[in-house]
Amino acid sequence: MKLSYIKTLLDADILTGEENAVFEKTEIHTACGCDLMSDVLAFVKDQSLLLTGLINPQVIRTAEMMDIVAICFVRGKVPPQEVIELAKDRGIALITTKLPLYLACGELYKEGLGGKKSAETL
Amino acid sequence: MLKHYDISGTDFSVAGEASSNFKVVLKKLGISPDIVRRVSIAMYEAEINTVVHGGGGECDAEVLDGCVKIVFKDDGPGIENVELAMQEGYSTASDTVRELGFGAGMGLPNIKKYTDDMKIETQVGVGTKITLIVNL
Numbered sequence: 001m002k003l004s005y006i007k008t009l010l011d012a013d014i015l016t017g018e019e020n021a022v023f024e025k026t027e028i029h030t031a032c033g034c035d036l037m038s039d040v041l042a043f044v045k046d047q048s049l050l051l052t053g054l055i056n057p058q059v060i061r062t063a064e065m066m067d068i069v070a071i072c073f074v075r076g077k078v079p080p081q082e083v084i085e086l087a088k089d090r091g092i093a094l095i096t097t098k099l100p101l102y103l104a105c106g107e108l109y110k111e112g113l114g115g116k117k118s119a120e121t122l
Numbered sequence: 123m124l125k126h127y128d129i130s131g132t133d134f135s136v137a138g139e140a141s142s143n144f145k146v147v148l149k150k151l152g153i154s155p156d157i158v159r160r161v162s163i164a165m166y167e168a169e170i171n172t173v174v175h176g177g178g179g180e181c182d183a184e185v186l187d188g189c190v191k192i193v194f195k196d197d198g199p200g201i202e203n204v205e206l207a208m209q210e211g212y213s214t215a216s217d218t219v220r221e222l223g224f225g226a227g228m229g230l231p232n233i234k235k236y237t238d239d240m241k242i243e244t245q246v247g248v249g250t251k252i253t254l255i256v257n258l
């Protein structure tokens with residue numbers, strides 16, 4: 001699923017510049033919704049999207065370690081500017097949606113974006 | 123190829139900078155993405171522990187012939203019961219750390235999962251040294 005389509009589905013706003021080209025070409029295969037960074041770190045997969053209610057710099061760091069290419073903040077949350085800058089610097093796209101975590105994940109799942117049941121993907 | 127990092131024990135917002143920097147180094151060396159990711163995750167969890175539990179310290183990360191070796195050292199409180207600390211869900215992290223998304227007691231189990239070898243040397247009241255090995 002294209003990141004641009006995810007943005008539309010979640011009626012989300014882009015936080016990291018207006019580079020629509022990136023959103024058109026970034027393909028998201030799996031996503032996970034989580035507020036526990038250690039849980040995110042326990043699941044390894046390629047090219048994924050993280051949906052979270054946390055907005056501290058460690059969310060960006062976690063995404064960076066996991067090669068997660070995009071983060072969607074839920075419930076209308078917007079991280080501080082320095083967190084946005086960190087994401088820009090690392091090439092991670094940030095969007096924000098008004099939807100709560102459960103509904104945002106549900107919308108994407110309904111449209112066919114899967115998750116991963118097992119952590120044993122290494 | 124050895125990289126040395128000082129790990130601040132007071133500024134949680136910079137926790138992960140060493141791991142981030144070393145990840146770039148590994149990528150530049152052309153090491154396979156799977157291995158880079160495993161090293162990065164394990165190193166990041168260890169770095170977070172050095173910050174939030176160890177009160178800061180230092181890190182030496184190097185690429186050797188057949189493996190990547192990373193050592194974190196701190197002069198913190200030490201770990202009283204390593205076996206217990208290794209259990210999933212065991213954590214003494216503060217509420218502040220939990221609010222940031224850590225402190226679920228998954229760090230050491232994650233490190234074990236993503237490394238080929240890990241060693242914890244620790245003494246209560248003296249500090250902790252953790253060594254991570256990921257084979258190339």
Ligand SMILES: Nc1ncnc2c1ncn2[C@@H]1O[C@H](COP(=O)(O)OP(=O)(O)O)[C@@H](O)[C@H]1O
Nearest residue numbers: 171175176207213214225226227228229230250
């Ligand atoms: N460097 C360290 N210094 C002192 N205690 C540590 C250190 N690293 C880990 N610990 C102890 O081991 C426990 C488990 O660590 P970990 O599995 O990473 O979980 P978490 O960091 O979420 O608490 C910590 O809560 C802490 O009590």
Ligand SMILES: [Mg+2]
Nearest residue numbers: 170171229230
């Ligand atoms: Mg930890």
